[in-house]
Amino acid sequence: MHEVGIMMNTLEAAEKAARSSGATCIHELRLRIGRMTGVVPEALESAFEVVRQGTLAAEARLMIETVPASCWCARCQEEFVSEDLLSECPRCHELSGELRRGLELELVSLEIS
């Protein structure tokens, strides 16, 4: 729901980083978005179309990697991929609430010149 705000934060950080490296153009932005953040990649892409106007990233590609959620099973001492927050260890069927992945909102890298 708040993809526009998140995209504005992303572009602000990206432009700052690009400028301090002396770049004048951002060709590509790579993001990692955890599935448990509630952020919808398609909505982020639509937001990007609007928000990038007039920025160094006006012509840039947006690459989004979705990170599946994974939980830690204390009994098995192993991480397991879970489809949602209601996560049962596939080995021992113990419920786990310890989310290890899936809340990422990360600007990974830029392609600049």
Next chain:
Amino acid sequence: MCKECGCGIVGEVGIGGTPGGQVSSPLVHGHDHNQLHDHPHPHGHDHGTPPHTLALHQAILEKNDRVAERNRGFFKAKKLLVLNLVSSPGSGKTTLVQTTAEALKGRLRVGVIVGDLATDNDAARLRSAGVPVVQITTGTVCHLEADMVAKAMSQLPLDALDMLVIENVGNLVCPATYDLGEDLRVVLLSVTEGEDKPLKYPPVFHSADVAILNKIDLTAACEFDREKALGNLRRVSHHADVFELSARTGQGMDAWCDHLVQKHAAVRQRSET
């Protein structure tokens, strides 16, 4: 993009009835030099640089997180217990805040920051009940951000308070992502909303330290399945302390207030170490 809540349309943030001017929400287009439009560059560039990768691995909401941490440090120094209260619209946040403040009289002094898209109604309600309150009108922003809270709290007599309640904008989606610097995130669910809210909005319920089931006096009238709701809450809000109460009738309020008094004592102790 944000058709449900209107978030993202340019609006103006107001604090305590006056325009917030300098609040640097990403959705508020004041002019500071972090803004997104381009400026000419007086310094020389080598325009022949071939495209190359710049690794960042940076949290997108780093700026908000930084301000939230600053708020947290400030609250700690003031020995304040700070709650971030989130729920859907109409779950009874304002009534709960009012009755909690009244029930804690003589034990904890409570101040409130209220976030809403528009109107001063909630603040006026609390003010008439004698609770120190500042209203943030977010314009069209569907959640509170750490810097809005930082601006608003300067309008409260913090030294004369023990507990600060930040009543977030009624929304179960966006507030989940924004840390405000609180000690406890409290999610409120009323029996009128049905049993499956925790399953529909897992991020906010998962991030909660406290989950409150409100309006329990209406359980029968709503044919609300208490066991099912508590089961859903336990599955998603693993770490949360759960309270069942009615802010209107006062049922269950004692346990909730005792919990706050205990948490406040822990905050005081922590700030002295």
